[in-house]
Amino acid sequence: MIFDEFTIKSLIRPVPGFPKEGVTFRDITPLYQSPRAMRMVADSLIQRYVESPVTHIGAIDARGFLLGAVLAYELNKPLILFRKAGKLPADCLREAYSTEYGEAHIEVHRDALKEGDQVLLLDDLIATGGTFLAAARLVSQLGAEVYEAAAIIDLPDLGGSRLIQDAGIATFTLCAFEEAE
Numbered sequence: 001m002i003f004d005e006f007t008i009k010s011l012i013r014p015v016p017g018f019p020k021e022g023v024t025f026r027d028i029t030p031l032y033q034s035p036r037a038m039r040m041v042a043d044s045l046i047q048r049y050v051e052s053p054v055t056h057i058g059a060i061d062a063r064g065f066l067l068g069a070v071l072a073y074e075l076n077k078p079l080i081l082f083r084k085a086g087k088l089p090a091d092c093l094r095e096a097y098s099t100e101y102g103e104a105h106i107e108v109h110r111d112a113l114k115e116g117d118q119v120l121l122l123d124d125l126i127a128t129g130g131t132f133l134a135a136a137r138l139v140s141q142l143g144a145e146v147y148e149a150a151a152i153i154d155l156p157d158l159g160g161s162r163l164i165q166d167a168g169i170a171t172f173t174l175c176a177f178e179e180a181e
């Protein structure tokens, strides 16, 4: 299916003032409710990575899990979960990070990745980049490498995609919103 950025953007709903004053939340639930648009998103990502050296899909809690499952299934790769602290049951590594509206810790199982693995990190959105960068630190602590950090949405005014690139990690996003949009 041909990717149509206008259709994708029209299904991302801005919610000013959520979860706090000053933040415009980009709500992807209308996008997830559209099978046609989700097929466009999934097909674009599958096409991009099907011939890549990616060995593992790293999906970020919680909205990244949905995309991660689709990509892992279609690319036939292991799915690695990066979860908010306290959710993974076995031995974990943990990293702290902050986002546009809070602070948190993210974890991964210690035996999830190893040296030589090439991880595609997936999430719905890049804002400050704090979440992707914390997940990337976990990947490198396990001796693996981030092949690319991919998301549906970039919020370039918040500087996250630039920060991630400055850390030497390639980013890929399907659409972007300026603050005023």
Ligand SMILES: O=P(O)(O)OC[C@H]1O[C@H](OP(=O)(O)OP(=O)(O)O)[C@H](O)[C@@H]1O
Binding pocket: 060, 061, 062, 063, 064, 098, 099, 100, 123, 124, 125, 126, 127, 128, 129, 130, 131, 132, 160
């Ligand atoms: O680039 P950043 O500033 O780090 O922000 C992006 C992160 O924030 C959102 O997750 P959130 O923490 O709201 O969790 P959720 O997916 O569980 O809703 C989003 O899904 C990304 O994971």
Ligand SMILES: Nc1ncnc2[nH]cnc12
Binding pocket: 023, 024, 025, 026, 027, 099, 100, 101, 125, 127, 128, 155
């Ligand atoms: N503005 C925003 N909308 C949706 N998710 C986010 N995560 C961080 N900032 C966000």
